Amino acid sequence: MGDLEPHIFAVAEEAYTKLEREQKDQAIIVSGESGAGKTVSAKNIMLYFATVGGASTKTQVEKKVLASSPIMEAIGNAKTTRNDNSSRFGKFVEIHFDEQYHIQGASMRTYLLEKSRVMFQAPDERNYHIFYQMCAARDQLKDLHLDHQDKFHYLN
Incomplete structure (x- = not known):
């Protein structure tokens, strides 16, 4: 992909292209420090996959996949000193594609919810x-x- 830092859409495109060409499952791992933009990157990956299928309008499945993000953020995100919308849990998302490589569905597993935040928040959080x-x-x-x-x- 070159010498520059990869744009998240380029990473998603590479995975999608390999999925089509090699017909093998692909994985994108989004990691980084607090406030680095992991949640936004994951949303942009899902948005990319929802738009590359060639259809001019999103299907109900694609809309549901994209609509899951604000729900998960409401339940699992909180304001911290470093980030007003900090994810306080991890998630593993699988996006399922049909034979034409359109989104067919998705599954999500969450883990490591910061349970202590319900009872205690640090100052300014x-x-x-x-x-x-x-x-x-x-x-x-x-x-x-x-x-x-x-x-x-x-x-x-």
């Missing part, structure tokens, strides 16, 4: 996004009897 989102939507979630986030010890 926050709990998981989902708790604040639920409090912000308390008018739509009346059955849950939620209050403003300031009323919850674990959100302050």
Whole structure:
């Protein structure tokens, strides 16, 4: 791929091309320091795969695969001193392709959720996004009897 750092789309394209040409499973490992952009890179890989199939509109499966990211971020991401949207868990994502190399489905396994964050956050850090989102939507979630986030010890 040359002497320059590879762009994430070039990495995804190389894996997709090898999948077509060699008809063998491919793997992309996204790693790096906190705040390096791993989550964004993984989303861009999925976006690339969802668009390379040649169809001008995304299928329902592709839409569902792409829609999983904000849900997982709400449940497993939190503000830290280094990153406002820091993943506090690991995930292994498999994207399944059909014979025409269109996305057929996906599976995701999560691991190493930072459970202690529910009870304790370091100064200038926050709990998981989902708790604040639920409090912000308390008018739509009346059955849950939620209050403003300031009323919850674990959100302050």
